[in-house]
Amino acid sequence: MRTGTRLILGLSFVMLSATAASEQIFSSDKAEFRLETVAQNLEHPWSLAFLPDGSMLVTEREGRLRIIRDGSLVDEPVSGLPELVVSGQGGLLDVILDPDFETNQILFLSYAHKVSREGMTTRVARAKLDGNRLADVEVIFEALPRGTTGRHFAGRMEFDRDGNLYVAVGDRGEMNRAQATDDDAGGVHRLTTDGEPAPGNPFTDDPTVNDTFFTYGNRNIQGMTIHPETGEIWSHEHGPRGGDEINIIRAGNNYGWPDVTYGIDYSGVPITDKTTMEGVTDPLHYWDPSIAPSGMAFYTGDQFPEWQGDLFVGALKMRKLVRLSIENEDVKEEEDLLEDLGERIRDVRMGPDGVLWLLTDHSDGKVYRIVPAE
Template identity: 85%
Template sequence: MHTCRHLIIGISLVLVSAMAIAEQTFSSDKADFRLDTVARNLEHPWSLAFLPDGSQLVTEREGRLRRIENGVLQEKPISGVPELVVSGQGGLLDVILHPDFESNHTLFLSYAHKVSRKGMTTRVARAKLDGNQLSDVEVIFEALPRGATSRHFAGRMEFDRDGNLYIAVGDRGEMDRAQATDDDAGGVHRLTTDGEPAPGNPFIDEPSVNDTFFTYGNRNIQGMTIHPETGEIWSHEHGPKGGDEINIIRAGNNYGWPDVTYGIDYSGVPITDKTTMEGVTDPLHYWDPSIAPSGMAFYTGNRFPQWQGDLFVGALKMRKLVRLKIENGEVREEEDLLEDLGERIRDVRMGPDGVLWLLTDHSNGKVYRILPAE
């Protein structure tokens, strides 16, 4: 009897909490808005993708690919996810649809993978989605060499307008690897959908550099998106203690880690005395202290015309959503949103319904939509 009473009380508290969030209005400098809870009880959700039929795919870091249909999280995960390892920051990471998904039903997953005695790495697999299962699963990219740490897998992916796939690989917590261009760690790789180096890659004719490299000197990219007007790929990455960066990903550029940084080591010891140097691309924007950015999207909808063209970035450590107005390559406005929510924001996506979607990084993670307050 007591167990039933406690269960009822627990369910009631969850419902009251959900109603409170739904009824709460948040204010920004430009617009008032509210949160709509689409789904809950996701175990550390990491990425979100929108299917043509109006449903959504969500990855859980613990290794499950889930579907949301008509606002209901389906209990049974999608089967056929490739073999992966859940360790530290690693697990099932990003999901992205092929540009021609409607005709070929193909998607891509990034994830951490382990081989005994050889260590862990970041992999990307291509697969076909058929109902509630994946088929024709094929690994198209594996970052080598493997490493012993369970940190900085990166894993964010994005397509450009030519259909090339950009894959971020972190430095794996071994900072010097980010400047070693015969080592896949610490950079962005550009591939065709078949896993081949994309034509025109900047180092494709240099024997000492891996052909898939597009940029290097990147510490741990956790957000990646395409600019709606220029078509350029934008990213942000974690600094150490300070020095989180927003960068525009351009062919052949060295983004400096660890030779230059606005951060210091977690121990408090300086990593370098340089914040810029010749041959290194300076960040468009940086945060010090760190906010631990994750997920990013440009707002391109019509539900919030005041936000049109603004860049939105989630924050894990600082538990907020950041709005940035960028003009002529400079940040003109920066506004912190959802600080009262107190949630670690893992992903930010521009939805086909004209509003932003958010994922929260918790053992009981949620999917939110940002809706106008009225």
């Protein structure tokens, strides 16, 4: 809200400059819409952030931070990024602005990092955006111990209304790590902007649990967003074969992986016969078969009043956008959109211009806006 008015004005030029992806009209049960292409030729774009002047930041998993300015993708990437590794599912991941970005120009990046003998992990760095470069780069969080796989880095981030930063770390493809609370993998960590455990974290008095933990038992979170009314952090995570989940991230909760799941192993072998158990938080919603969810946002704009309050989730495997109508934490309606587009949806963002923005996960990835058909 601090930067909303200036951002809407700045984005007006982008709106005018965007070219139509297609003349095709897409239909929802509640609205008709089309897509506008804002940028393309991005290499596996992963995350999108809106700047106060109407520009946008886009991360490419291949290790580049790009700027979209005046409706065009700037050729030269932002310089000064922290050292990172591009391997498997890892690379440059999320970007999120400090709540006071308009005055301090501070942002946060999540990414994969490697030390040759110890392996790879998820890191978070804080930096100041100075024109087309990053300055004062500082690593504020590193998930330990490291692992040898190139899977399940997670990396999604979100701020709550108190200015605490939530950072998701995956189980790194080693499922039992998600229940090991002296191991940073497989959970959500809540930090101050300096990287310290946030005040009020649920395990600070328990010497067997790392102080930054907010939740655990999470497999591989690829979407996080704040509920526009309650202020709670919502997430979704990948299951194995089946069992993708939507959860509300609440202090101290164990979300069960791998002790409970609606999915099975990729080999076809059951992981567990339990889908619920005492002491474990059941998902708000799950998918079986898996859709491979990525990116999520509540619709809060005025361009599609019929969608007000609905939750939108991208899908990688199933190549679609899912709309969920939710009432009192119950999913009342689920609708699949953009199936004819045939693109892997990596990120979904609510734009200050009143429409949804999408990133597609391809070597020629695109930035789309969803706009009314007329």
